[in-house]
Amino acid sequence: MSERPPLAGVTVLDFSRVLAAPMATQILAELGATVVKVERPRSGDETRGFEPRLPHGESAYFFAFNRGKRSITLDLKHPDGRDLARRLASRVDVVVENFLPGTMDRLGLGYAELSADNPRLVYVSATGFGQTGPNRDRKGYDTVFQALSGVMAMTGSPDGPPAKAGVPVADMTSGLWVAIAVLTGLMGRATGGRGRHLDVAMMDVQLSLHALNAARLFALDEDPVRTGTEHPGRVPSAAFRAADGGWLHISGSDQHWVPLCTILGLHDLAADPALRNNAGRVAERERVMRALTEAIATRDREPLVKELRAADVPVGEVRGVREALADPHTAARAMVTAFEHPTEGTFPALRTPLRETASPPPDPAPPPLLGADTDAVLTDLLGLTPAEVADLRTEGVI
Template sequence: MSPLAGITVLDFSRVLAGPMATQILAELGAEVIKIERAGGGDESRRFEPRLPGGESAYFFAFNRGKRSVTLNLKSPRGQEIARGLAKNADIVVENFLPGVMDRLGLGYGDLSAANPGLVYISNTGFGQDGPYAHRKGYDTIFQALSGIMALTGHPGTPPAKAGVPISDMTSALWIAVAALTGLVGRGRTGRGAHVDLAMMDVQVSLLALAAARLFALDEDPVRTGTEHPGRVPSAAFECADGRWLHISGSDQHWKPLCDVLGLPELAADPGLAANAGRVAQRARVMEALSGAIAGRGRDELADALRAADVPVGEVNSVREVLSDPHIGAREMVGHIEHPVEGTFPALRTPIRIDGLDRPPLAAPPLLGADTDAVLSETLGLDPAEIARLREEGTI
């Protein structure tokens, strides 16, 4: 049995943060009903890269295991149907600008009046209040505004975005946390809640260590590349074969590292035995380490350092990590069977719970594939009524 079996999620969200969160809930066993615009659906259905049958690999990444219902939320009948579906839901997720769902008669006040146990999550860019509440934004906008972009990259180079859409994806995790927290709270009080979750707030929360430097030292952190601002060594080094190796060690790793690299003078220097001394002499230490590592092949050196119990990681490409034997043994790459695209690879939800079923890999839905079934099963509409709704453009 899946841990969220019996939980129903009504998902009005689009693109990435909301859909990623509801995919997690779906793969933990919840029934997720994805509400999409008739004709077009979630705009990410048109995002690149496209597969041979025309489906979007972007959409595939965040919408597995859901049911798709097309609904015109601008029509009174469409709004009525949405309210009917919400009466039977445990969780609602939406990512419209503040006030939009209220104007549609689908805000928390409207839906919770008929369903007091509803956990309603509003995931917006800047929250339900504040001077930026009605601004629009995308992942990289939040990376820029939050300071993350200013911290990413090498000294003396322009700011850089993270290699993955970190603002969207971390917000997705907090949506999932909020949903599960809301269910626990409901189990104790019998009532649901309205969760105001702003992507900007999530990004600011990621500044915990950078903010600690500001609070403690009045130092505004800057770009440091792969180097850690408070620990030496912790950086990526280029090896003789042009590949890169990341080494991150604490005091107990310092002498073994020096021994492997043939740097006895550094190992014997009492001023470098503790991290504070190495930070104070960062330039000297990094120059010596870089020179020694530049003469060694990456794989040989990685093996030697691991044998000495020094933490080390090869800087892998996406292709390299997805073909890594450990990732294979953990079965992180699975496959879905899609009615248009056939067999297609997919990354698994990483949660494993002893005694419970492993989260399955189910295909993302075709647009509107479940409209008739959901309206029939949940609202009791007969085929003739469903046909009328389709003819009038409600579904």
């Protein structure tokens, strides 16, 4: 008999859409919480229409961030829809929303009003710029936050233009902080007996990613610049092209320097006492990088990687997504799995990476069809009769 998942018994009312907050609530769902996703009638979360589309019209984008949830449709512009939302909020543990600040207050669904009926409510607002500040009403998307925060300026080659990260880093790191906010609120409620309103700003999250860049700025008054695959404070730490065209990334510390040079035949560099510590190699970055680049360019990637690994030199092949997902270690960790969807059939999925050592990772549940759980949620949580639900549907409330 399997154990109860860690968040079993926690119910989340999820008003969020697109990526960051839905990613967070998917994590909560896969850790055992019941997540009720509130969507607009007829259209739902706008990502239901995003590419890539599947043969029966569903969106793989939506699938990536909405597994294991229950979907209900509510027209929050209709007074009856807002009333149903308030009643649902009085019966749940957590509310997550990502509207612009003030929107939920104008709908009568802000923290002050909902917590009056449910003092233990944990309420998380996930926005671009937070609940305060001159930009609180400004809209933005992942790449906008990468640009404004300095992340984009730090990404790319030194002699090239700024570049966005290869994944939606602003959305996904913010999603992690939304999940942390929910768990923080639940823990605080468990110890203090009351709920709270937690404010997660995507811009704040991106600025927090500059911890090391800011340390350099604060310590040296040096404005960091993009360095490609190189590390500003460590040499060697960079990607190199091998003779067969493959790329590998080496990131070594002092104890790796002599073994690396020995394998590459760079005996003069290995014998140079000025290069035995990282500070010396950073000071002679150009000389060191030129020698490493020329030496690695004469070796094929796979044999060189095998030799470096045998000498405990930290190295990794630069892989594409397909190659990384097909790796035997990925398979051994069961990171790629699948779920059964009612219209699209079997579809692959990446697992939520958190797992217990004593239990196998749970299989992901499929994302819901739009409004698939409206009737069940309204009857089970609010006690509405089938006739009352039918009337709400006729009136366009659900």
